[in-house]
Amino acid sequence: MQKDINQIISDLKKMHGTPRCELVFSNPLELVVATVLSAQATDQKVNEVTQPLFRKYRTWKDYLSVPVEELEEDIRPTGFYRNKAKSIRGIAGEIEGRFEGHIPEDVDTFATVKGIGRKSANLIVGLAFGKPAIVVDTHVIRVSRRIGLTGNKDPDKIEQDLRKGIPEAVWTDFSLLVTLHGRYVCKARKPECERCLMREICDYYKGGRKDV
Numbered sequence: 001m002q003k004d005i006n007q008i009i010s011d012l013k014k015m016h017g018t019p020r021c022e023l024v025f026s027n028p029l030e031l032v033v034a035t036v037l038s039a040q041a042t043d044q045k046v047n048e049v050t051q052p053l054f055r056k057y058r059t060w061k062d063y064l065s066v067p068v069e070e071l072e073e074d075i076r077p078t079g080f081y082r083n084k085a086k087s088i089r090g091i092a093g094e095i096e097g098r099f100e101g102h103i104p105e106d107v108d109t110f111a112t113v114k115g116i117g118r119k120s121a122n123l124i125v126g127l128a129f130g131k132p133a134i135v136v137d138t139h140v141i142r143v144s145r146r147i148g149l150t151g152n153k154d155p156d157k158i159e160q161d162l163r164k165g166i167p168e169a170v171w172t173d174f175s176l177l178v179t180l181h182g183r184y185v186c187k188a189r190k191p192e193c194e195r196c197l198m199r200e201i202c203d204y205y206k207g208g209r210k211d212v
């Protein structure tokens with residue numbers, strides 16, 4: 001990886017400010033639920049739904065004891081609400097049963113929970129527990145490939161490439177900043193290259209905007 005990671009992070013901070021997740025949460029449980037709800041939904045819509053949701057449901061047992069139809073109705077605006085309700089209850093049951101109600105702070109362990117996976121496990125462990133984590137979402141895949149940080153398309157291989165080329169201390173900040181960049185500048189269909197501070201070191205831009 002022949003890129004200056006410190007310069008990339010500096011440029012990303014100039015464009016997007018403090019590294020951050022746009023989901024609103026106050027504890028690890030809330031972040032898990034918000035992450036499930038964020039699939040195929042905007043963070044803004046999820047935050048609208050979770051504001052009353054988190055007042056109503058405070059523990060994993062709350063999610064397990066409520067009739068599933070009631071939970072579905074509470075999360076309906078996020079879309080795919082039946083699948084999401086089933087996933088939340090499955091995660092709640094597994095965390096209660098396997099881990100005595102405590103979310104694992106180890107990515108490899110947490111990723112074994114059905115409905116979580118490595119992307120979500122990294123995000124939650126990185127944000128909720130402050131541990132270094134590479135979060136390979138669709139934005140990180142796209143931006144990392146365009147910049148030239150990886151040539152892979154498989155998320156697990158991309159995670160390994162980024163782990164090797166980026167100092168562990170900035171894994172989480174890098175992931176959050178790249179997600180913001182993919183969301184607001186390096187968009188899938190119409191990337192706004194002219195306002196990107198990284199365009200001179202970007203393989204995509206230098207290659208005539210042909211996906212690499």
